[in-house]
Amino acid sequence: MRKPRDFDAELSALEEKTRELKTRKVQQLGELVIATGADQLSTDELAGALVAIAETKDSAKREAWAKRGVTFFASRPRRTAPASHGNLRGAPTQPGSTQSPASGSGSQ
Template sequence: MRKVRDYDAELRALGDKARTLKAKKVQQLGELVTSTGADALDADVLTGALLHIVAEAQVEGNREAWRSDGAAFFQGRGRKAGRRTSSNAQGGNQTGTGEAQG
């Protein structure tokens, strides 16, 4: 006889996994803001900068330049790389910040 699936339990498990992933994403975003030094900016300034970036994201050349700058930052070649301590030399890679790109 076939085993009956517990759809409610599966849905709860998926919901728990989604909440865990969202919490991890928020934590990694906070770590990114801190590691780049953007935490020194006012919330209004940071929000405005992000809104301008999103508006300009339609131009593919900008996006590629931002991607290469971001990769350089996490590899320690970025302009603000000297701000990090030696114990955090890997940048966001220790927490998997760049792993979920697609």
Template structure:
């Protein structure tokens, strides 16, 4: 006889996992803000900077930001621990990786 699946329990487990992943992502973003020193900015200024970055169509500026971000993570990795990997993986971002896109595994929302 076929085993009956408990779809409600599976959906609840998936919902719990999604909430945990979202909470982890928010925590990591907070760690990134603190690690870069951006927590010294007021919320309005930080939001304005991020909105300008998102709205920028200048590919060369975005590449420069990506390279600067990759260098930041590499420097943090050499300092021996700390917040070397904001993503919690224990490894620093590779120079060729796209720091602007993050891991690509998660979406906003």
């Protein structure tokens, strides 16, 4: 006879993993704001700019922003980051994520 699965333990482990991923995402977004110098903007300015970007449907603008982001990261000197910091370019942090690194969507 097989050992019964402990669904509560599995659910708890999944919830912990979800918390870790959310924490990592927030940390990476904060690092991105600092790396781009956007931390010098007021909260209202930064929020307004992000809202405008998120609402933009113009694919040419989005592609131009994506290219500018790629250029920004390509021009920065590489540094070895601990595994907990991940990739600031916004690459998917988990299998099955549909966002590409240069999608420029502004949300995950």
